Amino acid sequence: MYIKRALEQSIINISSSFPVVLLTGARQVGKTTMLKKLGGEKRSYVTLDDPMVRELAVTDPALFFQRYIPPLLIDEIQYAPQLLPYIKIMVDRERKNGQFWLTGSQVFHLMKGVSESLAGRVGIVNLLGLSRAEIMEQSHHSGFVPQSNELKNINKQAMPLDLKTLYEEIYRGGMPAVFVDKKINLEVFFSSYVQTYLERDIKDLTQVGDELVFFRFLTAVAARTAQEVNYASLAGDVGISEPTAKQWLSILVSSGIVYLLEPYFNNTLKRLIKRPKMYFLDTGLCAYLTKWTSAETLEVGAMSGAFFETWVVTEIIKSYYFQGKRPPLCYYRDKDQKEIDLLIIEDNKVYPLEIKKSANPGREAIKHFAVLARTPLEIAGGGIICLCNDLIPINEQYWFIPVKVL
Numbered sequence: 526m527y528i529k530r531a532l533e534q535s536i537i538n539i540s541s542s543f544p545v546v547l548l549t550g551a552r553q554v555g556k557t558t559m560l561k562k563l564g565g566e567k568r569s570y571v572t573l574d575d576p577m578v579r580e581l582a583v584t585d586p587a588l589f590f591q592r593y594i595p596p597l598l599i600d601e602i603q604y605a606p607q608l609l610p611y612i613k614i615m616v617d618r619e620r621k622n623g624q625f626w627l628t629g630s631q632v633f634h635l636m637k638g639v640s641e642s643l644a645g646r647v648g649i650v651n652l653l654g655l656s657r658a659e660i661m662e663q664s665h666h667s668g669f670v671p672q673s674n675e676l677k678n679i680n681k682q683a684m685p686l687d688l689k690t691l692y693e694e695i696y697r698g699g700m701p702a703v704f705v706d707k708k709i710n711l712e713v714f715f716s717s718y719v720q721t722y723l724e725r726d727i728k729d730l731t732q733v734g735d736e737l738v739f740f741r742f743l744t745a746v747a748a749r750t751a752q753e754v755n756y757a758s759l760a761g762d763v764g765i766s767e768p769t770a771k772q773w774l775s776i777l778v779s780s781g782i783v784y785l786l787e788p789y790f791n792n793t794l795k796r797l798i799k800r801p802k803m804y805f806l807d808t809g810l811c812a813y814l815t816k817w818t819s820a821e822t823l824e825v826g827a828m829s830g831a832f833f834e835t836w837v838v839t840e841i842i843k844s845y846y847f848q849g850k851r852p853p854l855c856y857y858r859d860k861d862q863k864e865i866d867l868l869i870i871e872d873n874k875v876y877p878l879e880i881k882k883s884a885n886p887g888r889e890a891i892k893h894f895a896v897l898a899r900t901p902l903e904i905a906g907g908g909i910i911c912l913c914n915d916l917i918p919i920n921e922q923y924w925f926i927p928v929k930v931l
Contacts, residue, residue, distance in 0.1 A: 526705050530559050531659055532652055535849035537563065539648035540623040544616035547602070547627045547643075550652035551781030551806065552726070553718060555701045556628045557600050559652070564598050564626065572600035579604050586611045595624040602627040609642035616646055630726060630780065648849075653781070654699025654807050656843040657686075657931060668852075669844040670869060671876050671926060672906045679930045680916040686929040688824065688912060695836045696820035698809020715813035719743070726780055738763060742773050746783060747814035750805045751831040751838075753858075754785070774803070781806060784842060789855045789868055791900050802856055804835050806842070811835065833882040837910050838867060840931040863893045874905035878926075884912045888919055 536559070540546050548556050561570060571593050573579045582589045582605035590611055593599075602608065612625055627647075657663075661684050696711075697703050703714060723736045742763045749759070760770040777783040785801040805811035812832070817823040823832060838854075845852040857865040857877075869876040875897055879890045890909050897904055908924035910931070917925040 527558070527562055528555070528655065528659060528701055528704070529662070530555065530652070531656065531843075531847035532650060532849070533559065533563060535650060535847070536560070536626075539650060539849060540626070542622060543646060543648035544620070544622050545612060545625045545627065545643055545647040546623070547629065547647050547649045548652055549629050549649065549781065551654075552630045552722060553700050553702060554652050554654050554781070556630070556652050557598075558701070560598050560626050560628065564596070568596045568598050568626065569593055570598045570600070573604040574601050582608055590615065595619075596626075597624070598626045598628075600628050601630065603629045613642045613646065616643075650849050651781070651846050653839070653843050653846055655701055655704055656699065656840055656847065657694065658844075660694075660699075660704060667844075667848050668850050668871075669841045669931065670871065670906075671878060671908060671924065673924070676906075676916055676924060676926060676930060680927065683927070683929040685914075686927075689820070691836075691912075691928065692820040692824040692829075692832075695808045695832050696812050696817065696823050698807040698812070699839075700807060700809060703809060711809065711813065715810055718810065719814075722780075722782075727776070738765065739773065742770070743777070743782075744814045746774065746777060746803065747805055747811045748828075749803065750811050750828075751802065751834040753800045753802050755800070782810070784839070786838065786867075787855050789857045789870075789900075804838050804842075806839055808832055808836050808839070830882045834866065834880045837880045837928065837931060841867070841869075844931075857893075857896065859896070863896050865893055865897075869907075870902065873902060875900070875902040875907075876905055877907040879909045881909055881911045884914070886911045886925070891919060891923055894923070 536546060536548070548560060550556050564570070571578055573582055581592070586607050589608065595615065599608070616624055663682065663684070703709055703711065719740065723740060727736065727739055742759070742765065745759055745762045754774065756767045756770045759774070760767045763770070774783065778785055782805065784804045784806050786804060787801045788799055790799065812823055815828060817826060823829060841854065842852045853870050855868050855870065857868055865877045866880045867878040869878070877894045877897060879886070881890055886909050894904070894907065904922065906922065908919060908926045910926045910928055913925045913927050915927060916930070919925060
């Protein structure tokens with residue numbers, strides 16, 4: 526069963542503009558499946574997961590490209606960065622767009638080689654797990670922006686989403702394999718996923734000497750999803766140094782496991798807190814690591830609100846990534862404890878959003894939006910993303926926004 530991905534058109538557009546397309550993302554999000562579907566029979570496919578093929582690529586790149594001719598899809602390119610200079614030579618000689626499609630799930634290994642060898646020749650896009658729009662086969666946002674007209678149009682088309690269904694989606698996450706097989710044993714799936722991640726993506730990193738300690742770190746990060754990063758706390762819980770905690774978190778970010786939401790900073794606002802917030806990009810993996818056994822226990826548990834916020838933020842992130850865009854997102858918090866969960870900033874306009882796991886969060890939830898009047902940004906819309914059933918105005922500018930519009 527193939528699930529149509531929102532990123533498909535972006536891949537086609539980028540391929541028509543660059544000789545090389547690099548698709549990055551965590552394992553099991555569907556990178557290879559999508560590119561093989563788009564490439565069809567016109568594009569050869571080779572995976573560097575195959576030890577014999579990898580050995581050829583590493584030891585004799587010239588012979589590799591005599592055997593595998595473009596247009597070519599190379600899977601897991603990070604295993605043979607020796608190929609990248611040869612790809613540069615070939616694309617400079619041929620000057621044809623779309624010659625090479627590459628995938629990589631170890632971005633922390635890959636990006637240095639890409640930036641050195643293929644600068645100006647490669648379009649880089651990022652794939653995450655399935656979005657709700659993809660699962661429901663709905664039209665996709667070109668990047669979620671909570672403007673009045675946009676919200677009204679989406680709300681008319683959106684499928685209803687009740688609390689039970691929502692937390693089932695949160696609990697299972699967005700891995701395509703989990704969606705396709707409703708009877709899959711989630712514990713076995715995610716256990717295998719983590720083991721593969723540790724053995725194949727982490728084991729080769731010299732700065733990770735103990736996989737068990739790294740697993741504890743991964744679990745500690747999952748337990749802090751939707752919280753500000755506190756390296757001292759993370760390091761203390763795991764038994765590592767703060768520099769190591771910072772380095773390991775950067776690995777989780779680069780390999781598509783975690784997203785860091787940076788704080789808004791403006792020089793005219795001197796008292797802002799500058800620590801990012803971290804969000805797990807797959808709530809199913811996060812639920813496995815934090816040992817929730819069902820959607821029902823997760824919904825009533827202590828982390829229910831954090832998982833709701835994580836799901837909302839990741840759905841908005843997907844709406845940008847899947848259009849080949851960088852998410853223009855940040856959050857606001859100052860030392861006076863005034864906080865806004867999410868700011869979307871585009872074209873010098875800001876759209877503030879609060880995220881509340883409530884059907885009736887109350888108008889006071891937007892009280893901190895007033896601090897944005899001190900910024901040079903124009904407030905152009907926003908509101909409270911919550912569990913209300915319909916789009917309801919708070920005032921002329923802000924809305925109670927039902928989560929189904931995501």
